Amino acid sequence: MTDTTQSGPMLAADGTPLKRSLARALRMQKIRALMLIAPLLLFVLLTFIFPILDMLFRSVENQIVSSTMPRTVAALQDWDSESGEGPGEEVYQSIYFDLFVAAEAKEHTKLGTRLNYEQTGVSSLFRTSGRRLDDIGEEFQDVIEDVAPALKDGATWYEIMNGTGGEAVAEAAKERFGRLTDERARGDLGYVPSADIAQMLPHTTDAYADFATFTTFEDGDSVAEEDPWEAVYAALALDLRDPDTRAAVAAYSGPGAEHLQAVAAAQEQLPDFTFKDALVDADKDWGNTETLRTIQMYAPNYTSGYFLNSVDLMKSPDGVQARPENQQIYITLFTRTLIMSLVITGSCILLGYPVAWILANLPMRTANMLMILVLLPFWTSLLVRTSAWKVMLQQQGVINDVLVWLGLVADDSRLVMINNQFGTIVAMTHILLPFMILPMYSVMQTIPPSYLRAAKSLGATNWTAFWRVYFPQSVPGIGAGSILVFILAIGYYITPEIVGGTKGVFISNRIAYHISSSLNWGLAAALGTILLVVVLILYWAYDKIVGIDNVKLG
């Protein structure tokens, strides 16, 4: 008995093995600790990490092309844009039917805006042709309704199209609808495509299934009671262009066969223009292979286009190329942002170090008074401080007035100190200075003054004592302040916008422009991602060179 207990695992008082019992106690502690930080963790995740990741993800996201024009994207796959020939009629048919559905969903203009970032003019191309699609379909509709008046009625159509066995077609239409509108098509469609019709009239069935999905899920109406879209008539006419189909229709005996046969018999009366001609007629840009090449190039669900654009490159049929020189801007802005942030960090160190030193070495009472002066600007609105610099620095401003009054500067050659890099550096240095002084101050406070005295008593000059003894101990404060100031500066937006003019603006100003004005969120996300990566790399480099353990905030 005693032997077994000694050779077995050690047991706790309640008989469970001690190891497990300890682990449980630890786990409880860990869970309790986790529960304590859970609110903060969840808050940070939900309000910070997820939105940022979601935003960054937009820099590669490109589903809009394939979800708005699924048939066109598939049809364009076989087209060799280098062949010098435009794509075949099949592509134009796909464009017509895709655009028709997209226009019903009012999604076509969104795609137009998206593609306009890549090729000028696509925006209005989609907008105008979206308006003309009904007209194209109506040309077929008029003739069809003439020769088969029963086809004016939605109920007749439903009778012809509805049947059994064509579920796959309906499912495909539902999926297209889901991707296009971002809404899951739930519930009963109220329409099952007839397998016979689907085989005989594929385009018509497709178009009718699209129509049915929209009627049911978007408008909430009953398919059987609604008159079909113009596109359905166009699709029927397209199907009947094939003599084999006409023969099959003649032999068909399902519901409503006589109406289809009437249309098939009058096939010569149907307009015989190609869809290419119809689209080019609606907007001549459809005849431009450049447009189709753009659609083809941006067909994949994910694109590197935004990232290329944010480093002044672009996609082209021959691979990645530099942008034309008159459009290159982002590299310039990135380098300018980095260099100016460094300059601002540098001037913050130069100006902040003596102040922090004085603060750390004065008696408590006076130091506190001075500290308030350092913090005071902190409590003033950023906009007010920036605008105040405008009043100070402009040509009719306070500084220039004083200089002119002193006779140092002639009245007609007042200094230009704002709306340029100088203005940005001055204003931002002032605004970011407290972020430099505070960490330096708290580090300097911990340096015992006896070290300096000891150095001097050992024969060091003032300079040597400072440089060899005091300064090295204050480096962690400089490091902490520099990281704070640099990272804040690199993402600064409002100050450069107000006092930066043209040469003093940062990359963040372009990001803001693309977020709020041009709505090119993909490009803004790509620029933001690059900025984030640059900061992380610099942080990593700092850790390698100086060591992040050497950074102290106090």
Add this chain to the structure above:
Amino acid sequence: MTTTKILMATTALSMAAGLASAQEMANDMTLVSWGGAYQKSQVNAYADPYKEMNPEVNIVWDESSAEAVAKLRAMNEAGNVTWDLVDVTAASAIRLCDEGLAMEYDPEELLEPAPDGTSAEDDFGDLIVSDCFIPQIVYSTTFGYRTDMVGDTPPDDICDVFDLETYPGKRSLEKRPINNMEWALLCDGVPKDEVYDVLATDEGQEQALAKLGTIKDQVVWWSAGADTPQLLADGEIVMGSTYNGRLFSVIEEQDQPVAMLWDAQVFDLDGWIIPAGLAEERLARVKDFVRFATDTQRLADQAKWISYGPARASSAPLVGEHAELGIDMAPHMPTDPENAKNTFLYNYEFWADYRDDIDAKFQAWLAQ
């Protein structure tokens, strides 16, 4: 007496609107506008009278019009649109309509006809530039200059902006290609009706930038409408472009030595859009408000407070005096025949297409 009048007006309104006003209407309404004097004119001309008629309504103003497009898009993606009616420029309205963020409307159904019976569609005419856009005012972007800095020959031609010899000193231009490119081409000898054809080509864009390049050193670029009035008042610039209403307040309200240069002013439109997908009750309230706020009298009333032209043809004869200054407003309207001798209309279609492309080139040129 006023109560009976109001009562009659409301009855007439509800009869005219028929079923629409008979249904439940939400009592809270968030309107989005630009803030400042413009919003004040809307409060005085539309919102206060409306509240007087419907005391149960609570109107909240949000001064977010400058970022309305981006914010509305974000709200829409989050599935929680909190705005009921948004004041935007026509270009933004077109964009919002394209994105499916604004509701398409039927002018005949939504808007009041003119007092003489002209349909709303005809009364607004071409100004309904998008199926979603409900026009309110016509404003213009034009130049103001310091009268004390131009000597005895005040500028009267748009090309004086490019004439550094006669009018030395800084000028301010908006930090975007729109308008500036047109003015540059116009002053580089391109006939007015060919400006957009030229601007559509790479060479034309180069030409416009080259012309702007002749004054680039002397330009202060603004991005907020208040910048130019401030710069003019400080004497920082000799002339600068901004919205005509801003210049009106510098000249008439603040009494600064500034005058208008109306030549080649560019007309633009501002109006309402109704966000897409509003709940029924909110939509009913908004429709009721919009119908009231865009009728002939209300649009004319707005001109008492700000020097922007009413978008309805039938409102023009009703424009009277400024409510506080007591001066006749007609001569200060951009649409006044005396001011509108040589004008441009913002080409929405062109800029919707070329904006991204030309802006990239313009910004690259600025950064050089």
